[in-house]
Amino acid sequence: MRSALFAAALAAGTTLAAFSAHAAGNLNLICSADVVICEQMKEGFEKEKGIKVNMVRLSSGETYAKIRAEARNPKTDIWWAGTGDPHLQAASEGLTQEYKSPLFDDLQDWAKKQAESAQFRTVGVYAGALGWGYNTQIFEKKGLKEPKCWADLLDPSFKGEIQIANPNSSGTAYTALASLVQIMGEDQAFDYLKKLNANISQYTKSGSAPVKSAARGENAIGIVFMHDAVSMTVEGFPIKAVAPCEGTGYEIGSMSIVKGARNLEEAKTWYDWALSPAVQSRMKDAKSFQLPSNKQAEVPKEAPKFEDIKLIDYDFKTYGDPAKRKELLERWDTEVGASAN
Numbered sequence: 001m002r003s004a005l006f007a008a009a010l011a012a013g014t015t016l017a018a019f020s021a022h023a024a025g026n027l028n029l030i031c032s033a034d035v036v037i038c039e040q041m042k043e044g045f046e047k048e049k050g051i052k053v054n055m056v057r058l059s060s061g062e063t064y065a066k067i068r069a070e071a072r073n074p075k076t077d078i079w080w081a082g083t084g085d086p087h088l089q090a091a092s093e094g095l096t097q098e099y100k101s102p103l104f105d106d107l108q109d110w111a112k113k114q115a116e117s118a119q120f121r122t123v124g125v126y127a128g129a130l131g132w133g134y135n136t137q138i139f140e141k142k143g144l145k146e147p148k149c150w151a152d153l154l155d156p157s158f159k160g161e162i163q164i165a166n167p168n169s170s171g172t173a174y175t176a177l178a179s180l181v182q183i184m185g186e187d188q189a190f191d192y193l194k195k196l197n198a199n200i201s202q203y204t205k206s207g208s209a210p211v212k213s214a215a216r217g218e219n220a221i222g223i224v225f226m227h228d229a230v231s232m233t234v235e236g237f238p239i240k241a242v243a244p245c246e247g248t249g250y251e252i253g254s255m256s257i258v259k260g261a262r263n264l265e266e267a268k269t270w271y272d273w274a275l276s277p278a279v280q281s282r283m284k285d286a287k288s289f290q291l292p293s294n295k296q297a298e299v300p301k302e303a304p305k306f307e308d309i310k311l312i313d314y315d316f317k318t319y320g321d322p323a324k325r326k327e328l329l330e331r332w333d334t335e336v337g338a339s340a341n
Helices: 002-024 035-049 060-069 084-092 109-117 136-142 150-154 171-184 186-199 209-215 226-234 264-274 277-281 322-335
Strands: 026-031 052-057 078-080 123-135 162-165 200-204 221-225 239-242 250-257
Touching (some): 026 060, 026 264, 035 264, 060 084, 060 171, 078 264, 084 109, 084 171, 084 250, 123 171, 162 171, 162 209, 171 250, 171 322, 186 200, 186 322, 209 221, 209 226, 250 264, 264 277
Parallel strands (some): 026 052, 162 200
Antiparallel strands (some): 123 221, 123 239
16 A cells, blocks of 8 residues: 555656646757857747757758658747748648737738738748858959859859759758749749859758858858858958849748647747847847848848848749749759759
């Protein structure tokens, strides 16, 4: 009898301890931004909210694939950052769940439209224009001419000097693919990409990797979001950011709560916290120079401003659609990826 009572008490204590641990709060997060800002966000949230964050850093393409694969048994609670197209795709497939933050009315119009188009299954947290960064020292040493337009990147002098990510794994590269299709038309865009392939030294996994490689002197040009080029400049590397003359697309970095999240309340806490002006104003401390989505957040003085860039009217709905995305990626694999250097 005494043994049975002891066992029951021990079981109750174990259950209570487990409940207390859960009550203290845990959050399973995938971060699709640069690792420095991911770490800053994780540490800030844990300190301010007392909730332990289990964080994994994956590109937006990889995250979408993971969330889709785990749909019946979600292991992720919230997905923060990364280009909006995969977030919209996840929303359209019912992989993420509706949530409208109390801070919604404080957001920029482009962030609100992002949320409304996805029935509030995702929301914009920052924005940034597509372009490239080039290493001025390499250009001077090799006598290369500054590329100001998409067309300039086809110059034979850039053979082996350009890097861009693979659009299957990188939201940045998919944005580039979708932007070129919208600027040139689909057939002309693929003709362009096949010609550009002759100058590509590597298709990287991560969207920001090409300009980091250029900063290290491993290649001359990285096609990236312009704020990633600016961050290299701010760190002291000889990188100059360029907005292409023909026009360019842009990203709305987004945030989504995974449908079936095990730690839903903690996910909502992160969601609201990440949309606050105080948190968004701190992103520059991690050399992250996107445009924040909260109107009251401080815009970094180094951030490339939309009014200074020729932006296309990027069609997020069409190019975030799963069928369109699949069609473009399959064509890229067949016509470009298959003949990659």
